[in-house]
Amino acid sequence: MKYSCLNPIAPVGLNIFTDKYQKTDNVDEADIILVRSASMHDMQFSDNLKAIARAGAGVNNIPVDICAEKGIVVFNTPGANANGVKELVIAGLLLASRDIIGGVNWVQTIKDQPGVAKLVEKGKSKFAGKEIQGKKLGVIGLGAIGVLVANAAVHLGMTVYGYDPFISVERAWSLSRHVIPVNSRDEIYRECDYITLHAPLIDNGDPSSSTKGMINKEAFDKMKDGVIILNFARDLLVNDDDMAEALKSGKVARYVTDFPNDKTANMEGVIAIPHLGASTEESEDNCAMMAVKQLREYIEKGNIINSVNYPNCDAGECAALGRITILHRNIPKMLTQFTGVFSALNVNIANLVNKSKGDYAYTVIDVDSTINGDVISKLNSIEGVIKVRVVK
Ligand SMILES: NC(=O)c1ccc[n+]([C@@H]2O[C@H](COP(=O)([O-])OP(=O)(O)OC[C@H]3O[C@@H](n4cnc5c(N)ncnc54)[C@H](O)[C@@H]3O)[C@@H](O)[C@H]2O)c1
């Protein structure tokens, strides 16, 4: 198995690959790709590419649907960098509330003058700010990061509102009971002094699930004057032109973004951080280790953990003589056709697991004999089959 890394991936993760895996710089010969934020939208994928692992959360840099069509399973590492982001969001809350950056920069301008200590005491009032305790924070998106941010803000004495129409049971269980759940973003806009975004970028043209540009003029009009917006999710969640107007008018007092672009990097009132949310030793290690473990599980056993385009599937270890995996469309009569292939060849099926997710499905079949080319070509010829792979 050959793997390519499109971004540097922490060695502690890559070391989990055994000597059966070789690193290659030629992405066209890779069976596996590991990536962080490098854009893969203009890439051509070779037929031998089996899986892509995003060592991180957001997969908007990967053409997930095209990969599904080509039988390439895309994984991410949910939660592996969440603490790193949470800590930076807390820093963002403080940087937006107290003019720490202005003050620190000012000290640099006076550092060579005599009597710095006296100058500091004389000039510090220009950089006074507000405390976050007692203020209202709205968290949009209560996933791995949103829940940690909400709970931490409760501990810091903030009143926290949370909004997530698709919150998972697992996340709901871990949310502090002090977080006030709301059913619409409007409630957050109306109530909150700080609003922090932790929803994924979804740009599918469907207004019920799309998040692109959700923080726009219409939203600003509903917010309190002097609101502070924190964006550690993706720049395109915010309409930058509307943000420029909101900053100019004072509707938004500060915009903290981890995703500066040509527009926001030049806006007054913006605190621009160079996408450092997950750039900690711990997050990089966690993401790399999780990504490689998931890849090995898929390559060596056919099990899918944390895929964003195919269903998760745990068929355990293969105790039979052979295991074959089939990525296919989620349409009727597929299983009948698969089992028909084996029964026609008088091969006994020892175990079968079938899972589906949206338009796609995945079947793992363990058989009591070794798998030959005939089986593979018969399965491949079934309409709706995307990729067949012999795992054992
Ligand atoms: N700054 C960074 O370095 C950094 C690091 C990790 C993740 N991120 C970004 O943050 C996002 C969230 O990361 P995560 O690990 O918490 O992901 P996650 O999948 O655990 O959580 C995302 C949450 O958003 C919710 N959601 C989806 N659509 C929504 C909507 N319209 N309104 C409100 N909530 C909605 C989901 O239900 C889910 O609970 C990622 O998609 C990524 O874009 C940034």
Ligand SMILES: O=C(O)[C@H](O)COP(=O)(O)O
């Ligand atoms: O979605 C993510 O996980 C973050 O944006 C982190 O991206 P990075 O791995 O490029 O730091």
